[in-house]
Amino acid sequence: MDEARDRGAVAIDRDECKGCGLCVEACPPRVLRLSGELNHCGYHPAEYLGAGCTACGICYYVCPEPGGITVLRRQVA
Amino acid sequence: MASDTPAMAVVHGRSPIFYRRFDRKDDDQHQTHYCPGCGHGIVTKLLAEAIDTLGIQDRTILVSPVGCSVFGYxxxxxxxxxxxxxxxxAVATAVKRSRPDSIVVSYQGDGDLAAIGTAEIVHAANRGETVSVIFVNNAIYGMTGGQMAPTTLLGEKTTTTPRGRDPAVHGYPLKVCELLATLEAPVFLERVALGSNKQIMATGRALRRALENQxxxxxxxxxxxxxxxxxxxGLDPAEAQTFVRETMTRTFPLGNFRDRSASAVPQRLAVTVPxxxxxxxxxxxxxxxGVDGASDTVAPASPVPTADHRIVVAGFGGQGVLLLGEFLAEAGLSAGYHVSWLPSYGPQMRSGTSNCHVRISAVPIDSPVVSRPNVLIALNEPALRKFLPSMEPGGLVLYNADSVPVDCAGSGAGxxxxxxxxxADRLGSAKVGNVVMLGALLEATGMLPDSALERALHRLVTRERWYELDRAALQAGRAAVRRMTAAPAEPSLAQDPAMG
Structure with missing residues (x-):
């Protein structure tokens, strides 16, 4: 899948993320995973695979942190 | 990063309803205190979105509970x-009634709402208070470490039900929505869950409805x-979500239990606070x-700088014990003293024991409790016997009787x-006996000026008939003392038939 043609993208605040993994479970196109690295709190934060986001926003709603996840959508020209 | 792509715009991001930084200790000011996967974080976020969508941030007042969500603020x-x-x-009720234009949200957990706060939620719902309650039910006491809550599922193990909740011992899970649905007043009652994507989205809609109704x-x-x-x-966040979806909902079925949003009539409190x-x-x-105000502008009579009257008034309920104390305190205040009035009475309204402590002092009062009175007004014999031993030697005792019991007469107090x-009975009503005693006390001690008494009567006695009777009773009490000091022959005869 070509990132340039994706409908959306996900930005994750890796220091706000507590690595609960709910977004990974919830994501319909399965484009999130937990990072192998630790953040400053010692959690494995979620990360975006980099392609395939549909900007559905589900991950944003299941995330318990206020600003852990930001969902972006490609603007129609 | 995706955010570097200029053609992308944020569609779901941090709500402006959240503070930019959280006023928390140390370096955690960018995240909540909740555990990974906690439902509170999600509910708070959905609440923030509802507030934002409805444009009510400036008039929303959040009532935070005790429990994990205590830090809502x-x-x-x-x-x-x-x-x-x-x-x-209860507090949400007060906030809403004093600020009817505010949108009041009471955010509570199950330990808070369904255990210690059961009375409050039932009565607020029954009164139909125009508030929105968010009840986060995780079927356990979270913050205190996992004790059984009233909502704990049958068989569920907690620190206080180590063998699982047994209905024979611990009762059944309390179903709050079902309970409140038996009441007439609630407009909207709905149970939702955070067990799946779909359920979370439904939760967001229900929260918005609850605020919208308000x-x-x-x-x-x-x-x-x-x-x-x-x-x-003891589950990972995904397992916990599954537990909500597949296990909790069997005990607590999801759904709407009341929706009268369409037919309910908007309430507007008729009386608002001044x-x-x-x-x-x-x-x-x-x-x-009026009269009182005018007298307040007059400089108070100069108080006696050494005054320290520690008064106990005692009798049985119905004798005007407490009112006599109030007269004294009110008059003391008028005369420029520091005063205190501390009532104490039994559960019965009439004929129970009743007493009050009054302090009238030239200096600020440290305690309203009078443990060593220098004045005792005993309106019956039990009161005399109860308080006489605590009297300061040389103190004054006024006793409601013709004579003093022989075994009490030898005490240090006169x-x-x-x-x-x-x-009082001869004046027209035995009820003004307390004021007769007041007159006697003032005559015997001169502790307060007439003008102060006059103002106290004005303030406390609102009916003309009683006002006149009280004035007569004051004079009769004074006269009784004057006669005794004029002819102190035999105290037991201190009674004037002419008073009738």
Whole structure:
């Protein structure tokens, strides 16, 4: 899948993320995973695979942190 | 990063309802205090979105409970009050009634709402208070470490039900929505859950409905949210979500239990609270309060600098014990003293024991409790016997009888018998016996000026008939003491038939 043609993208605040993994479970196109690295709190934060986001926003709603996840959508020209 | 792509725009991001930084300790100011996967984080976020969507940030007042969500005020940039355990609905009632235009949200957990606060939620719902309650139910006490809650599922193991909840011992899970649905007043009752994507989105809609109802003034709304507590349940966040979806919902079925949003009539409180500036006038304290106000502007009589009257008035309920104390305190205040009045009475309204402690002092009063009185007004014999031993030597005792019991007469205090009830009866009502005693006390001690007494009577006696009778009783009490000091022959005869 070509990132340039994706409908959306996900930005994750890796220091706000507590690595609960709910977004990974919830994501319909399965484009999130937990990072192998630790953040400053010692959690494995979620990360975006980099392609395939549909900007559905589900991950944003299941995330318990206020600003852990930001969902972006490609603007129609 | 995706955010570097210029053609992308944020569609879901941090709500402006959250503070930019959370006022928390150390370096955690960018995240909540909740555990990974906690349902509170999700509910708070959905609440923030509902507030934002409805454009009510400036008039929303969040009532935070005791429990994990106690720190609601650190996160949401709205009006905030943090309340005692379980009392959210009571405080929300007060906030809503005093600020009818505010949108009041009581956010509570199950330990808070369904245990210690059961009375508050039932009565707020039954009154149909126009508030929105968010009830986050995770079926356990989370913050305190996992004790059984009233909502704990049957068979569920907690620290206080190590063999699982047994209905024979611990009762059944309390179903709050079903309970409140038996009441007439609630407008909106719905149980939702955080067990799946779909359920989370439905939770967001229910929360918005609960707030929307309040915006329209429709009455009481409650949303119960079945919420995961991964830490205390000992499950990972995904397993906890599954537990909510597949296990909790069997005990707590999801659905709407009441929706009268369409038919409910907007409520508008008829009476709102007055402006603070009006309070003195309403309480009769301001310069515009007529006779009293006028007298208040007069400089008080110069108090005696050494005055320290420690008075106990005692008798049985119905004798005007407490009112006599109030007269004294009020008059003392008028005369420029520091005063205190401390009533104490049994559960019965009449014929139970009743007493009050009054202090009238030239200096600020440290304690309103009188443990060593220098004045005792005993309106019956049990009261005399009870308080006589505590009297300061040389103190004054006024006793409501013709004579002093022989075994009491030898005490250090001088006991003056004034048959106040009999004197009052002859004046027209035995009820003014307390005021006869007041007159006797003032005559015997001169502790307060007439003008101060006059003002106290004005303030406390509102009916003309009683006012006249009280004035006569005051004079009769004074006369009784004067006669005794003029002819102190035999105290037991201190009674004037001419008073009749």
């Amino acid at each position: 650190e996160y949401l940039d709205v009006g905030n009050i943090q309340v005692a355990h379980g009392r959210g609905p 915006v329209h003034g429709l009455g009481f709304s409650l949303v119960e949210v079945l919420s995961p507590c991964p830490t205390i349940w 402006d603070l500036g009006e309070l003195p006038r309403i309480l009769g304290l301001g310069p515009a309060s 006991i003056t018998p004034i048959a106040s009830t009999a004197i």
